[in-house]
Amino acid sequence: MELKDLKFTKTHEWLLIDGDTAKIGITDYAQHQMGDIVYVDLPEVDDEVEIDESICEVESVKAVSEILSPVDGTIVSINEDLEDAPEKINSNPYDAWIVEVKVENLSDDIMSYEEYEALDKE
Amino acid sequence: MAKKTPLYEVHKKLNAKLVEFTGYELPVQYTSIIDEHKAVRESVGIFDVSHMGEITVTGEGALNTLNYIMTNDFTDMPDGKVRYSLMCNENGGVIDDVLVYKMNDLCFLVVVNAANVDKDYKHIQNNKLENTTITNVSDFFAQIALQGKDAEKVMSKLVNLDEISKGYYTFTKDVDIQGKKVLISRTGYTGESGFEIYTNIDDAEFIYNLIIENGEIVPCGLGARDTLRLEAGMPLYGHEFDEEIKANEVCLNFAIKYNKDFIGKKALEENKAEFKRIGIELIDRGIAREGCELFDVKGNKIGYVTSGTMNPSNGKSIAMARVNISFNDDKLKVKVRKKELNAKVVKIPFIQK
Numbered sequence: 219m220e221l222k223d224l225k226f227t228k229t230h231e232w233l234l235i236d237g238d239t240a241k242i243g244i245t246d247y248a249q250h251q252m253g254d255i256v257y258v259d260l261p262e263v264d265d266e267v268e269i270d271e272s273i274c275e276v277e278s279v280k281a282v283s284e285i286l287s288p289v290d291g292t293i294v295s296i297n298e299d300l301e302d303a304p305e306k307i308n309s310n311p312y313d314a315w316i317v318e319v320k321v322e323n324l325s326d327d328i329m330s331y332e333e334y335e336a337l338d339k340e
Numbered sequence: 341m342a343k344k345t346p347l348y349e350v351h352k353k354l355n356a357k358l359v360e361f362t363g364y365e366l367p368v369q370y371t372s373i374i375d376e377h378k379a380v381r382e383s384v385g386i387f388d389v390s391h392m393g394e395i396t397v398t399g400e401g402a403l404n405t406l407n408y409i410m411t412n413d414f415t416d417m418p419d420g421k422v423r424y425s426l427m428c429n430e431n432g433g434v435i436d437d438v439l440v441y442k443m444n445d446l447c448f449l450v451v452v453n454a455a456n457v458d459k460d461y462k463h464i465q466n467n468k469l470e471n472t473t474i475t476n477v478s479d480f481f482a483q484i485a486l487q488g489k490d491a492e493k494v495m496s497k498l499v500n501l502d503e504i505s506k507g508y509y510t511f512t513k514d515v516d517i518q519g520k521k522v523l524i525s526r527t528g529y530t531g532e533s534g535f536e537i538y539t540n541i542d543d544a545e546f547i548y549n550l551i552i553e554n555g556e557i558v559p560c561g562l563g564a565r566d567t568l569r570l571e572a573g574m575p576l577y578g579h580e581f582d583e584e585i586k587a588n589e590v591c592l593n594f595a596i597k598y599n600k601d602f603i604g605k606k607a608l609e610e611n612k613a614e615f616k617r618i619g620i621e622l623i624d625r626g627i628a629r630e631g632c633e634l635f636d637v638k639g640n641k642i643g644y645v646t647s648g649t650m651n652p653s654n655g656k657s658i659a660m661a662r663v664n665i666s667f668n669d670d671k672l673k674v675k676v677r678k679k680e681l682n683a684k685v686v687k688i689p690f691i692q693k
Contacts, residue, residue: 253357253368253369253372253373253563254372254373254374254652256374256627256650256655257625257626257627257650259626259677275677277627277650279373279374279563279567279649279650279652280368280373280563280566280649282627282629301625308372
């Protein structure tokens with residue numbers, strides 16, 4: 219899996235699309251901004267997600283961040299490793315997927331790796 | 341435009357993640373809050389705390405002024421001692437918590453929270469008694485904190501330990517470190533032994549660099565400062581108390597002396613405490629944060645979280661909370677977003693020593 223195979227959002231989520239499902243995580247920029255991630259409040263399988271709505275919350279020592287969904291769809295799988303080892307998101311952000319979703323619709327705003335890297339990240 | 345402390349260049353060189361805090365650009369972390377927190381608990385860490393405020397109270401009336409404005413009693417205080425106090429308004433609400441350093445009978449140094457410097461200076465100036473001069477000297481001082489069980493070992497490489505005071509909450513002024521004069525106090529906001537070193541702003545970078553040459557000393561930011569003080573059960577203005585919260589409701593009664601008159605005394609005597617400060621630890625998974633509501637096991641609201649975090653030392657979610665004084669159970673519930681999580685009351689400080 220290479221970064222150029224992923225899609226990105228301006229809110230710093232990544233997607234790995236495989237047929238009609240997609241794995242979703244947060245980018246290296248996002249994990250660096252958050253600092254030590256200490257808790258992931260995983261959603262449940264079969265939960266529905268909507269574009270730009272919160273999928274779940276990821277907590278660092280200092281703050282809580284929402285992961286915004288880049289798709290409309292239904293959660294088919296959650297990464298339970300993150301329950302005991304949320305810090306995997308810091309050490310391997312592109313490996314530590316958070317949820318896998320069956321995709322109904324993709325957001326119009328998702329972008330390629332080159333477009334994401336070109337963003338002015340404030 | 342945020343101000344820079346005298347150690348700003350040091351933070352940039354160490355690649356600190358900087359944030360604006362109380363009007364200053366300060367590091368929230370250098371590497372990771374968890375690693376910095378653990379460094380202080382296991383060996384030694386160094387902090388830039390130059391944003392703190394310093395106010396001198398001098399003159400024949402200094403002692404009377406302090407006794408009138410502060411809740412603690414500074415009579416019979418030896419030179420070279422430090423004493424913690426609250427400072428109240430007429431309603432007994434807490435304007436700030438401070439440390440008072442006695443230089444001599446005519447000269448005291450009051451160290452105040454960075455967020456409250458201007459407010460505290462005005463309050464002391466407006467309420468001082470006769471023959472007292474109040475001066476805000478915050479812009480002349482930098483402050484470096486060296487905290488952890490190895491702090492003394494590090495300090496021994498810079499000064500002869502026999503020439504500085506030994507006891508907790510004591511200080512020595514005019515200590516010479518390679519020609520620079522500093523004040524070294526045995527104080528801190530981490531729950532570990534250690535030092536707070538006051539320097540002239542021009543000497544701060546020199547002293548900081550000199551210290552870090554002397555061992556594996558971890559630079560620590562505001563993030564770790566907060567998790568450390570919380571684990572040590574130490575309160576923070578704006579969280580455990582503020583001007584609306586009465587001084588007798590925060591379990592700091594050791595710092596309130598009713599044998600003398602002080603601003604707020606009447607209000608505190610006439611209004612019994614209705615709340616208290618407790619420590620809690622979550623049993624269910626999650627993190628209790630500031631503002632989360634608390635309920636007893638029957639579902640009655642009993643209070644709210646004033647400070648909360650995941651404790652880097654043991655991975656547990658800990659918090660300090662303000663609850664009804666009548667709440668005496670050992671179990672409770674914390675509302676974290678939509679969920680009600682089980683929690684238990686634990687002793688403050690949270691540190692296992």
